[in-house]
Amino acid sequence: MILAVLLAVVAAVAVFLVARPVGYGNPGTSLAMFFLAYPLHLLGVTLLALVLGLLAWRHRSRVPMALCAVALVLSLIAALWPSTDMWRYARQANVPLSLGTYAANAFRANLGEPQPDRTRTYGTASDGTELKLDVWQAENAPDNHPAVVMVHGGAWVKGTRGMAPDWNRWLNERGYDVFDVGYRLAPPMRGKQEVGDVKCALGWVASHAAEYGIDPQRISMMGQSAGGNLALLAAYSTGDYRLPASCDVPDVPVASVVNMYGPTELARGYRTTGSGESVREAMRKYLGGSPDERPDLYRLLSPLYYVDEEAPPTLTLLGRRDRLVPVDQAKLLGAALDDAGVRHETWLLPGTDHGFDSNWGGLATQFARDRIADFLPPARG
CATH class of the missing domain: 3.40.50.1820 (Alpha/Beta hydrolase fold, catalytic domain)
Structure with missing residues (x-):
């Protein structure tokens, strides 16, 4: 139940911040930055919601199962909405994009300092x-x-x-x-x-x-x-x-x-x-x-x-x-x-x-x- 609630909250916040990104200096600034820069990472929430939902279904736990279904749907929306828009835009411009490149750099941030x-x-x-x-x-x-x-x-x-x-x-x-x-x-x-x-x-x-x-x-x-x-x-x-x-x-x-x-x-x-x-x-x-x-x-x-x-x-x-x-x-x-x-x-x-x-x-x-x-x-x- 606790995990299902947490997943549903994370997914709901993600959809909200993708739809209406808050300005810098407001609560949720860093989350909005993450969700918009790394949208496909939210598929991890989708996968976790699916696994937990199946577990809840097996144990006939209806409330956690419903919450996991909500988390699954909302996290899919938050992950795929900006991603499909970008993919469609790139295709119109004849620019190739790669899911493999995204996945290969999933844990790599372009950050550094003077050398x-x-x-x-x-x-x-x-x-x-x-x-x-x-x-x-x-x-x-x-x-x-x-x-x-x-x-x-x-x-x-x-x-x-x-x-x-x-x-x-x-x-x-x-x-x-x-x-x-x-x-x-x-x-x-x-x-x-x-x-x-x-x-x-x-x-x-x-x-x-x-x-x-x-x-x-x-x-x-x-x-x-x-x-x-x-x-x-x-x-x-x-x-x-x-x-x-x-x-x-x-x-x-x-x-x-x-x-x-x-x-x-x-x-x-x-x-x-x-x-x-x-x-x-x-x-x-x-x-x-x-x-x-x-x-x-x-x-x-x-x-x-x-x-x-x-x-x-x-x-x-x-x-x-x-x-x-x-x-x-x-x-x-x-x-x-x-x-x-x-x-x-x-x-x-x-x-x-x-x-x-x-x-x-x-x-x-x-x-x-x-x-x-x-x-x-x-x-x-």
């Missing part, structure tokens, strides 16, 4: 902070191979280089060197300093191209969440005097940029985020106030306003169930890139939350890998 043996200092900020990045070199890459400058997320106030290491390994396997950038975080209020640090790292990479055998004309950028925002901003504002690098480096045109669930218009994002005060507090720390208090700075640090015909090709991936970054952030950027005649792709993934790539074998992550592999400048051949 001291890879760490280099790419600059010193005016406040004396040494700025670090980690170098992930591809094995057996030909001369003049491309590189990716990776910018981590964390709402501009947390996070670290190396926090999503499976992307670096995957890119290395495909012949790209990866430069995983750390940058100064708020508080105190950073404003232009964070993108200035990213530009400093970009310039350092270009200046060391010969040392690493990379082609300085084929340096792309990629970032998740706040890192996506900073990658877009650095790529779109090349040479803009209002957003200088935080160290003495040359301007570097970017070959392409991959934006994974990053905001593009900050004032609008502040007002429409699904996570309310959790996001707004981070943005006030980063920008020193609300959009009403700092309207010019919110606009200055919004990539949307830098789009023109010179913008690099752009790939955006954003979940339709993202609780931090509303879908209209991607749509606004896509419309601006259309108007400017810039090559771009925008993919709005059904049943998918913020940070979906924490599940390296997840269906949304498989989709993202396929699109990124097709989009980036070819590394070999």
